[in-house]
Amino acid sequence: xxxxxxxxxxxxxxxxENLVLNCSFxxxxxxxxxxxxQDPGKGLTSLLLIQSSQREQTSGRLNASLDKSSGRSTLYxxxxxxxxxxxxxxxxxxxxxxxxxxxxxxxxxxx
Amino acid sequence: GAxxxxxxxRVICKSGTSVKIECRxxxxxxxxxxxxxxxxxxxxxxxxxxxxxxxxTYEQGVEKDKFLINHASLTxxxxxxTSAHPEDSSFYICSATGTGYEKLFFGSGxxxxxx
Numbered sequence: 375x376x377x378x379x380x381x382x383x384x385x386x387x388x389x390x391e392n393l394v395l396n397c398s399f400x401x402x403x404x405x406x407x408x409x410x411x412q413d414p415g416k417g418l419t420s421l422l423l424i425q426s427s428q429r430e431q432t433s434g435r436l437n438a439s440l441d442k443s444s445g446r447s448t449l450y451x452x453x454x455x456x457x458x459x460x461x462x463x464x465x466x467x468x469x470x471x472x473x474x475x476x477x478x479x480x481x482x483x484x485x
Numbered sequence: 486g487a488x489x490x491x492x493x494x495r496v497i498c499k500s501g502t503s504v505k506i507e508c509r510x511x512x513x514x515x516x517x518x519x520x521x522x523x524x525x526x527x528x529x530x531x532x533x534x535x536x537x538x539x540x541x542t543y544e545q546g547v548e549k550d551k552f553l554i555n556h557a558s559l560t561x562x563x564x565x566x567t568s569a570h571p572e573d574s575s576f577y578i579c580s581a582t583g584t585g586y587e588k589l590f591f592g593s594g595x596x597x598x599x600x
Contacts, residue, residue, distance in 0.1 A: 406587060417491070417578055417593040418529075425587070463528065470534075471517055471582050473589060477528040 376401045376468050380476035387454055388484050395449040395479045397464030402442050409438050409449050410463040412478070418463065422449070454483045487513045489581050491592025498569055499600055506564045506595045508579030514559040515581035519589065520552075523576040535562055559583075569599040 377400045387393055397407070406425045410418040422431045422438040424447070430439040437450040451458060461480045465473040488511040498504050508518060517536050521529040535541040535556035543549050551573075553565040562581070566573055576596050580589040 408588065410591075415576070415594070415596060418580075418591040420588055420590075423588055471519070471589060472531065472534070473519075473529075473580075474531075475528040480526075 376404075376466060376474040378464060378466055378474050378476035380462075380464055380479050382479060383477065384480040384482075386482040386484065389454060389456060391454050391483075392450070392452050393454055393481070395451070395462050395464075395481070397447040397449070397476055399445045399447075399466045399474075401468065402445050403468065404442065405467045407438075407440055407447050408465045408467070408473070409436075409447075410465065412461045412463055414461075421462075451481075454481075456483045456485050458483050487511075487581075487583075487586065487590045489515075489579065489590045489592045491579050491595060493595060494593060495596045495598075497598045497600065500570055501568055504566045504569055504597060506566075506577055506579070506597075508562045508564070508581065508592050510560045510581045510583070510590070513581075513583045513586070515562070516559065516583050517581070518556055518562040519580045520554060520562075520564050521578045521580070523578060523594075525576075529578060532564075566597065569597070571599045573597065574599045 381396045408423045409421045424440040435452040440447045461478040463478045464476045490509045520532045533541045533543045541554035556562040578594040579592040582589045
């Protein structure tokens, strides 16, 4: 059974700081890995999707890496802003279209 | 990107009543839809997977008769919480995907509060 773990559970940083969120998964037989953002009481916004054959994806200030063999992914956020405050979820896709989610990292960026 | 619309965004109901949540794909054909449940400060837990025209496949521990899922068309799936109780209070989110899509697209969620 696939298990996804995210560390840290919560993170508070001053504005402008670069930060890294971590995600690990137990079964390396994945199709892809996605990072999502969730604002309180809202649905999910897809940030980046990395295919199993890829090592990283970039979008603006976000960079996600994937090391499938070791079961790890990181989400790097450069020059953090208060608007980045949200919960960040990592999810791996295994069989079919099934996603297994981590419990998320709650990020607070202080002005 | 593809759009998934979920309604209502919030519902408050009395214990014992049934509540229906709709999930619609607005600009693509959703061959598969997923229903998740999320408790405060916890992750999304998959409840069931539904393919258009077929019966839903429920995850272990999810009561089929309590959480009725219908996916009668390629653009609409519904989740009905029957005889709701306070412990059913939670955030419910749907997601959808279609042929050729790598991503799943998520609805905005429904906060259910059962009094």
